[in-house]
Amino acid sequence: MLVLQLAMILAASKLAGNISVRLGQPSVLGELLVGIILGPSVLGVIHDTDILKEMSEIGVILLMFIAGLETDLKEFLRSGKSSTLVAVGGILVPLVGGYFLGEALGFSSEQSWFMGLLLSATSVSISVQALKEMDRLKSPEGTAILGAAVLDDILVMIALAFFMSMIGGEVHFGTMLLTKGLFFAGAIFAAWKVVPWILEKLALLKVDQSVLSAALIICFLYAYLADLSGVSAIIGAYMAGVAISVTEFKHEIFEKTETISYSLFVPVFFTSVGVAAYFHGIGESFWLLVILSILAVFTKLIGASWGAKAAGFSWGSSLGIGAAMVSRGEVALILANIGLEHQLVSQELFTVLVVVVLITTIATPPMMKWFFTVGSKRKTLKNTG
Numbered sequence: 001m002l003v004l005q006l007a008m009i010l011a012a013s014k015l016a017g018n019i020s021v022r023l024g025q026p027s028v029l030g031e032l033l034v035g036i037i038l039g040p041s042v043l044g045v046i047h048d049t050d051i052l053k054e055m056s057e058i059g060v061i062l063l064m065f066i067a068g069l070e071t072d073l074k075e076f077l078r079s080g081k082s083s084t085l086v087a088v089g090g091i092l093v094p095l096v097g098g099y100f101l102g103e104a105l106g107f108s109s110e111q112s113w114f115m116g117l118l119l120s121a122t123s124v125s126i127s128v129q130a131l132k133e134m135d136r137l138k139s140p141e142g143t144a145i146l147g148a149a150v151l152d153d154i155l156v157m158i159a160l161a162f163f164m165s166m167i168g169g170e171v172h173f174g175t176m177l178l179t180k181g182l183f184f185a186g187a188i189f190a191a192w193k194v195v196p197w198i199l200e201k202l203a204l205l206k207v208d209q210s211v212l213s214a215a216l217i218i219c220f221l222y223a224y225l226a227d228l229s230g231v232s233a234i235i236g237a238y239m240a241g242v243a244i245s246v247t248e249f250k251h252e253i254f255e256k257t258e259t260i261s262y263s264l265f266v267p268v269f270f271t272s273v274g275v276a277a278y279f280h281g282i283g284e285s286f287w288l289l290v291i292l293s294i295l296a297v298f299t300k301l302i303g304a305s306w307g308a309k310a311a312g313f314s315w316g317s318s319l320g321i322g323a324a325m326v327s328r329g330e331v332a333l334i335l336a337n338i339g340l341e342h343q344l345v346s347q348e349l350f351t352v353l354v355v356v357v358l359i360t361t362i363a364t365p366p367m368m369k370w371f372f373t374v375g376s377k378r379k380t381l382k383n384t385g
Contacts, residue, residue: 082311124145273358
């Protein structure tokens with residue numbers, strides 16, 4: 001029964017999050033782990049149903065929408081250089097590493113390049129929550145991470161379109177490039193002219209919470225159109241939040257959205273990530289899982305960290321930024337599904353990749369906590385010394 005599952009998810013996620021914080025880790029780590037415990041892999045009391053998937057999707061969309069609302073647009077635009085270097089470094093190193101691993105495993109050239117492309121993906125929805133808890137979402141590091149996530153999504157999807165068109169897949173590179181360009185042009189124009197007008201007009205309606213409803217309409221439309229154009233829905237939601245962040249309604253919308261999000265949808269999202277994990281039969285591919293997980297974590301960490309260092313960040317901040325880019329999330333899962341459909345990924349490898357995505361997601365919050373905390377301590381010692 002759905003209501004009972006929701007009650008268990010909310011109770012377990014809040015308790016696990018509290019334990020995680022008491023142990024010095026971000027609460028999101030506890031929420032991810034308790035999802036695995038409640039899910040089919042351990043206790044089996046919660047199952048990955050279609051309704052939970054839909055609620056989880058709403059949760060991640062709202063999480064990224066809130067991140068957009070908290071973004072300083074001027075700082076975001078100023079971070080263009082650092083975001084670009086982080087994104088490019090975080091793509092190139094996993095791309096090359098994945099290719100050479102594929103070659104070592106005896107894959108074809110096409111399969112090896114696809115492996116590298118898959119490992120290049122990034123999803124910062126988990127990182128956003130960790131940044132919020134560490135009060136770094138509005139920092140230069142947080143802004144660089146969010147900007148790099150947008151660029152990473154664009155570049156990886158463009159590279160995917162180019163790759164699929166080269167091997168004869170059902171993707172036309174020019175068409176995909178055009179649709180993405182139209183989306184971003186339309187999204188920016190709407191943020192400039194349409195979004196403020198909609199909020200002002202709907203604010204005049206004599207009904208309850210008209211401004212909040214207007215904001216959610218904008219958020220969901222941006223997410224839908226982004227997904228339709230081949231851009232991740234969470235990038236669309238983030239852009240909607242940024243568009244609203246420069247209006248007079250920002251604070252009202254932020255407070256109310258945060259309340260409804262963190263009371264229900266966001267905890268469902270974090271827990272559902274763990275619930276969706278299936279470890280049955282993975283023992284047969286144990287060493288492949290270990291190798292891929294190590295490669296996935298360290299190539300993204302190294303590449304994004306080098307990019308951040310080249311942009312002028314300290315090593316502590318650079319490693320923290322690199323750690324934030326490690327989680328592959330739903331973006332890598334989308335690519336894995338495409339690979340499975342086009343026989344670029346075997347069923348066995350697909351199962352391994354799903355677990356690798358989960359491992360990178362779980363590893364991200366504690367890594368961020370460690371590197372940012374160590375970096376801050378070194379900076380404090382340097383200043384006092």
